[in-house]
Amino acid sequence: MTQTDPTSIRVAVSTVIVALRPHPDTGAPALWMPLVRRVTDPFEGSWALPGGWVGPDEGLEDSAAARLRETTNVQPRYLEQLYAFGDVDRSPSRVVSIVYWALVHPDEAESVPDDWNVRWFLADEHPALAFDHDRIVEYALWRLRNKMSYSRIAQAFLGDRFTLAELRGVYEAVLGRTLDPANFRRQVERTDAILPTDETTSGDRHRPARLYRSNPDLAYADNGPLTDTTTRTTTGATTLATVLPPRSTSNR
Amino acid sequence: MTQTDPTSIRVAVSTVIVALRPHPDTGAPALWMPLVRRVTDPFEGSWALPGGWVGPDEGLEDSAAARLRETTNVQPRYLEQLYAFGDVDRSPSRVVSIVYWALVHPDEAESVPDDWNVRWFLADEHPALAFDHDRIVEYALWRLRNKMSYSRIAQAFLGDRFTLAELRGVYEAVLGRTLDPANFRRQVERTDAILPTDETTSGDRHRPARLYRSNPDLAYADNGPLTDTTTRTTTGATTLATVLPPRSTSNR
């Protein structure tokens, strides 16, 4: 069982952060992600995912959250482990990266600096990244699009109160196609994922829209027995199942 | 970004191996997993998941496969990364474990020794395990049960040729409930996941059953952009979608 000395492997965390912001051309909601510019040797000057080393006294998720706050000043609404990348040649030195993905809503996105070190990019128009980060981003987006259809993570993109049109906009941005407003409404209202409030919008040049809020008793996603032993009231139900495929059943 | 020196963290791999074998009481197919007895200090004498250290020149999945062969003599039909566990206190020393899960079919299960060092246990009746391995096993089984409903991994439990009744038995064992043979047949036949052969069973005291084989052009699961850059012909389609929930839509 015991192999060669393993102390030469270092452990890092990185996070793919995704937020919804207006597309510069169309104005429609689109996926954006903040990237950081590398200032040290491997891939110096390239853009890369925010991250850093795991401290000796940090759990992995804690470490991801800490590096996130340090590098991009984000405290995400949703944070989930994506995958562990550990190919031998993915870095000049041997590094195993535990990669997380995070969803932030617009308020939080504001706190991210947009300067020489950190910049927001459209998720599908980012420059070539350092290390194997291109592949990682691609996988994160694939996972996001899949998970959208069987969880409530769409809500993690929005603020406290939102209209059904805004929620639908999230789905449309992530799935890349329009959805029927009438049918979307019925599907999402049949679940208990969101709760209506008494408030409505106003000032638009059309009928006011009711504002909804996330059901606080439900987590954004059901990660099963992995639910942190803390006080998460994860019930496994009501997910707005089949927004996704008009075409034949596809894998996840 | 750079934190304290991270060289004190060691990286290990472990694997939850699952196979289908008859239940000792009922004879019906049931989930079994081989565990190894620890022979060194932390948790010496306890049962634990097979695994070991990641070598400096090994990729993570290669390492998992290698440790698997060394400890349990298994070359699994299906191997997928499950999760990275890295809580600070999960081991006396600081260890980050990249955990995989593997499915083996009966032939391969034969090659696993069943002796003082390695023993097969019913998946839901195993003894208390070393480290956080109880939690890991629980998560692996949850993932297996979920993934069963939107992938073809059930076939990884079976040999080259199998009847629809055998395939249905896999689903029934994993999901823990019976399925209607007629509806199951139609659902699975509508996909191109399995192909009929000319062969049939014989010797049973009832009508012979046609033998099927896995469609070699399809991977057991679609892991998206993570598909190893090698020659996997992963097409993303035809998964036998809704065997699962008679009750309200549940999370994954």
Added chain:
DNA sequence: ACAAAAGTGTTGCGCCTACACCCATGC
């Protein structure tokens, strides 16, 4: 003949799609 599992037919129901239509507000 009978048991038992393989395999086929049929019906009902729920959900999803598409699209027509009404409602309430700003201008």
Added chain:
DNA sequence: GCATGGGTGTAGGCGCAACACTTTTGT
């Protein structure tokens, strides 16, 4: 009044669950 999106109604179709029924073997 009119444009615009919010919100409701409704008909068609597909897929699944349930279960009756036929087929083919071994004993």
